[in-house]
Amino acid sequence: MKTRTLDPALIEPERYELQAEIEADLDVDRRGFFGAMGGGLVVLSLLSEAGAQEPARAKGGRRGGGGAAPREIGAWIHIGEDGNVTAFTGKMEEGQNIRTSLSQGVAEELRVPVARVKLVMADTALSPFDMGTFGSRTTPAMLPQMRSAAAAARLALIDLAAEKWKVERASLVATDGHIKRNDTGETIGYGELTHGQKLLKTIGPEASTTPADKWEVLGHPTPKVNGRAYVTGGHQYASDIKREGMRYGKVIHPPGPGAKLLSADEAAANAIPGVTIVRDGDFLALVAPGSHLVRQAVEALKPKWSPSNGSSDQTLFNDLHPEESKAVGETQSTKEGWKSLVARYTVAYIAHAPMEPRAAVAEWQDGKLTVWTGTSRPFGVKGELTQALGIPDANVRVIVPDTGGGYGGKHTGEAAVEAAKLARAVKAPVKVIWTREDEFAHAYLRPAGVIEASAAVHPNGTISRWSFDNYNSGGSGIDSPYRVESPRQAFHQTKSPLRQGSYRALASTANHFARESFMDELAHVAGLDPLEFRLKNIREPRLRAVLTAAADKFGWGKRPSRDGITGSGLACGTEKGGFVGTAAEVEIDAKTGRVHVRRLVVAFECGAITNPDGVKNQAEGGVIMGLGGALFEAIKFKDGAVANARFSKYRVPRFSDVPPIEIVLLDRKDLPSAGAGEAPIIGVAPAIGNAIFNATGRRLRAIPMVPEGLKV
Amino acid sequence: MANVKQLRVNGQVRTVDIDESKPLLEALRENLDLTGTKYGCGEGQCGACTVHVDGVAKRSCLITVGEVADSAITTIEGLATHDHLHPLQQAFLDVEAMQCAYCTSGMIMSGASLLKRLPNPSDAEIDKAMEGNICRCGTHNRIRAAIRLAATSMKEVAR
Known part of the structure; x- marks a missing residue:
């Protein structure tokens, strides 16, 4: 049995995220950076892998734009003779709002309004090669590249002005699309400076950018670029x-x-x-x-x-990993007070179902x-x-x-x-x-999976003999953030009966559902408060900070005690460089069995925040998407064929399902920015499951948890 | 099978020649190039194709051209008057009630119809009116906020 490796045939898109080779095919000789755009200044930002060797090779191309240029380009920026700024990236926009955040980054470093920046995205004839838009890589990887290129362009413009005015560079400052002389107050526009020129500049990834505590555009709420086109029906998908x-x-x-x-x-x-x-x-x-x-x-x-031939959802989990005879859920006590616990969790196939x-x-x-x-x-x-x-x-x-x-x-x-x-x-x-x-x-689906967890817990909150096996759904988020003696965790490939692939946060949602539910079970067995038990075992201060922030905002200390109707639950975790703490309150309608999520509090930290409202929007969206998978989304299938391929048969979250969501953002200006689209989804299912347990004493170990309501 | 020869869309009479059994959604998108109205499911479950027929929100995927040959149809492209956005369009921008925004046209058309019917909707009335519109990016709370904001701004204008 292989452990923590991915067979491309089974989990195809993860291949791209974890095993893809870097290649580049932007050919400057053939196309020319100035051909389509006209004259001006071009700055090429090299990929970090190539950065060390490439600048020397690129020197020949500095003036005139015709020389040999590096192939490993991450992004490029053109400042036209009219002063317009065009930035090129292979990343694409699908609602994660990177057209806006990348434009902010360019605007920040070039000292121009966001509206002056045009972003050309995901056009294989114009954009530098890019592996793809996934894995929350845009903010930590592409944004710095574009910012570096823009910062280098700003310095080049200052050089041009210094040469023109025969003054020291230090006496000049870039502001609002102009270079300004500090002594006389005289200004000159970027377009005027680049007029009649064809300047090509190449920079490595080390080019310095504006620190987060000095940001004037990044870090501030910025409305969606092209927002008006969307509300008037003008944008063409x-x-x-x-x-x-x-x-x-x-x-x-x-x-x-x-x-x-x-x-x-x-x-x-x-x-x-x-x-x-x-x-x-x-x-x-x-x-x-x-x-x-x-x-x-x-x-x-x-x-x-x-x-068609194939299996059905009736046998899915047994097909992925048969349930063994060992006593699942049973606790065994030792004389030192240790109690051990075994649990088996399942995760259904779900569909992305994008509206387009x-x-x-x-x-x-x-x-x-x-x-x-x-x-x-x-x-x-x-x-x-x-x-x-x-x-x-x-x-x-x-x-x-x-x-x-x-x-x-x-x-x-x-x-x-x-x-x-x-x-x-x-x-x-x-x-x-x-x-x-x-x-x-x-289309492909989020992998179904079976997760088996076992551990022992001491009444003082110490965990030991941690064992965690994920069958089929994937390895993302499988490592426990908790202090455990001799932990063991493994992802096991199995044969998937349906076509499966990537999904927001990959398997991290499944692994966090299992781990955070299991932590709740252990806390219960040990007779400890779930918050206290987690905090005792968390090693990472950033994780501790979000969990504490979520619990404080939620009012964890003042939550009502179990009454069979309402309950509160917690979860926390980390994914793609983001840290999230989630608190949920549920109310169960005893007559209908419907589980109402009444309130969700999510504390999120992803380094220095690039666009506060954009991050909040992404966090809310991830949480609502998580709600569907937690409560009712599941693909049904028979003879290997999907049996509920309609919105009338596949339930996604609708307005009446969506509770008030309070997002607490922790802004760490001292840390690099991470993506915000993925991490917030991971805590939703376990926090709700733990809240249902808190209300009713019923432990739900399968997501979706209540596709038909909860029979109480 | 008879063909429909003209349609009243966004305040204009458009000369067309469309099979009466064609869904309005496809006529708008393919014959009239009004692509702001979206396909999402084809079974009236998602609301992406919502337009106004004689001022009322309808799913254009479920209506045939023949059924609306004598009606006034308004699509998202026709909601703004001249360059003046409908208060709900403005509210969607103000509270950033969108991510991928593919559902936005339908959301705005459903919400605008609600505000016409109930200028001051309660939260429950908003949920009820919007339940048939799906957003997969998860901007539901922002859409609620946009509808409430538009209700307020429309009240101020009316005053």
């Missing part, structure tokens, strides 16, 4: 792109694994005006001038499939392919297209418009490949929007 002569396509997906196409009434579908059938073996697709006709053609086609399903528009021109699609891996999808279409890398361009949600669920390019194949077949641009059913049934 991939699914909104329209091209001249565009048609609409749909690939008929097999209902489940192993299903073979037995028959399809192609004549009936063909009889509908404008419909084209694209068929290659089991690949069956329809293209028509409108979605309405596509749907009519699908109905006329009446495809018949052989039965997978969508792509593909257009061929002279053998070259352009695809607009919503994906977190534009360069990865470019590779998928190159392979699937059998065309050279240089002939593919992927453009990712700001996307309608992802949460780790859009690492792949299914719709892009389908649209490209159909566009080539019908010799016209084709749009493919996956139906909601497709998105539920054929």
